[in-house]
Amino acid sequence: MQPTPELSPDHSDAAETRPIVVLGAGVIGLTTAVRLLESASVRRRGIPVHILADHLPNDPLDAKYASTIAGAHHLSFADDDDLRQRTWDRTTFCVMYDEWRREGEKTGLMVLKQTEFYVGEDKHLKIFEEHPDFVVNDIPSMGLSFPADHSVAFTSLTMTPLTYLNRLVARISTLGGHIHRHHLPSLSHLDHVSATALIGSAAPLAVVVCAGIGALTLGGVEDSTVYPTRGQVVKVRAPWVRSGWTRQIGSLNGGEGGERTYVIPRPDGEVILGGTREEGDWNPYPRKETAEDILRRAAEICPILTPSHLSAAPLDDDLPTLDNLRMGDTGDTAAGTRSPLEELVVCHLVGFRPSRKDGIRLGRGPALEYVNGGRTEVVYNYGHA
Numbered sequence: 001m002q003p004t005p006e007l008s009p010d011h012s013d014a015a016e017t018r019p020i021v022v023l024g025a026g027v028i029g030l031t032t033a034v035r036l037l038e039s040a041s042v043r044r045r046g047i048p049v050h051i052l053a054d055h056l057p058n059d060p061l062d063a064k065y066a067s068t069i070a071g072a073h074h075l076s077f078a079d080d081d082d083l084r085q086r087t088w089d090r091t092t093f094c095v096m097y098d099e100w101r102r103e104g105e106k107t108g109l110m111v112l113k114q115t116e117f118y119v120g121e122d123k124h125l126k127i128f129e130e131h132p133d134f135v136v137n138d139i140p141s142m143g144l145s146f147p148a149d150h151s152v153a154f155t156s157l158t159m160t161p162l163t164y165l166n167r168l169v170a171r172i173s174t175l176g177g178h179i180h181r182h183h184l185p186s187l188s189h190l191d192h193v194s195a196t197a198l199i200g201s202a203a204p205l206a207v208v209v210c211a212g213i214g215a216l217t218l219g220g221v222e223d224s225t226v227y228p229t230r231g232q233v234v235k236v237r238a239p240w241v242r243s244g245w246t247r248q249i250g251s252l253n254g255g256e257g258g259e260r261t262y263v264i265p266r267p268d269g270e271v272i273l274g275g276t277r278e279e280g281d282w283n284p285y286p287r288k289e290t291a292e293d294i295l296r297r298a299a300e301i302c303p304i305l306t307p308s309h310l311s312a313a314p315l316d317d318d319l320p321t322l323d324n325l326r327m328g329d330t331g332d333t334a335a336g337t338r339s340p341l342e343e344l345v346v347c348h349l350v351g352f353r354p355s356r357k358d359g360i361r362l363g364r365g366p367a368l369e370y371v372n373g374g375r376t377e378v379v380y381n382y383g384h385a
């Protein structure tokens with residue numbers, strides 16, 4: 001959970017009613033708005049906080065709005081030497097853990113045991129050692145059906161994204177914030193009548209850009225280093241799975257490099273199986289061959305996904321199995337290619353992680369200057385992929 005940069009104090013009377021505007025209503029935009037509304041300076045000075053966004057949490061799923069499609073689990077990819085990212089990720093874990101400890105799974109959060117497998121690597125990220133219950137696993141004693149060179153386990157978190165996002169929305173409303181559906185084509189349009197009808201006529205004290213993938217095309221930002229990293233996942237219904245599993249093949253390379261397979265249970269009984277990282281791929285539709293590959297990989301690293309009745313041996317080798325009969329087959333090998341997880345599938349999803357070549361952009365940009373002499377500070381907070 002990244003800190004919002006402090007804004008320069010403005011002690012003029014006019015500043016008291018000038019709003020702060022947050023652009024974007026994904027998890028970053030909503031969390032930014034909550035932190036602003038909770039801050040002592042905003043509360044003391046009665047500064048209005050408005051969110052402007054094209055897409056809101058309860059809208060139909062859209063690949064460009066990754067927040068509701070994310071797994072989502074708390075796993076840091078911070079390099080051992082990246083102290084800034086490690087601090088952010090540690091703080092995020094602590095905040096979410098405290099939320100769960102106070103109110104349980106109605107928060108949309110679930111605390112669980114997370115197990116990581118590594119193939120071709122014999123080390124883990126050091127930040128994992130800061131999690132509760134960290135252990136290095138003894139691979140020979142685990143009875144794995146696949147090769148692994150290293151494995152660790154620790155306590156982590158997963159979430160049901162929509163539940164968590166709706167709690168942020170409710171928190172914003174309780175704190176007096178305002179959320180508006182509005183397409184802002186450019187930062188310069190903040191003084192357009194279509195925007196001022198929502199946020200008021202006074203020039204905003206500041207605008208915080210939390211536009212995610214939208215930072216690529218938002219006028220006044222148009223960050224050409226932003227690109228989509230396509231992620232395809234399979235949502236299944238498997239409430240008996242209450243632990244997380246990940247297999248990393250190859251190097252992370254400072255992020256989710258190599259082939260990464262994950263099983264992310266949510267507190268509502270859904271489980272997200274993944275995944276892919278396809279940089280620059282704008283295809284918003286699931287690919288059949290990718291879905292089949294994800295189901296195969298997930299079943300390998302998490303055998304408990306497969307219900308016992310589907311993995312049970314037949315009574316007689318000469319008799320067709322129930323699965324073969326369902327497929328219209330009486331014993332040939334073609335039916336054996338169908339994943340036993342197919343009957344658990346709820347849907348296939350694609351989301352675009354809002355990646356950025358230079359990583360997260362968090363900080364000030366050039367201020368907006370208005371004809372009437374007004375000035376609006378610009379703060380960037382995007383690139384969280």
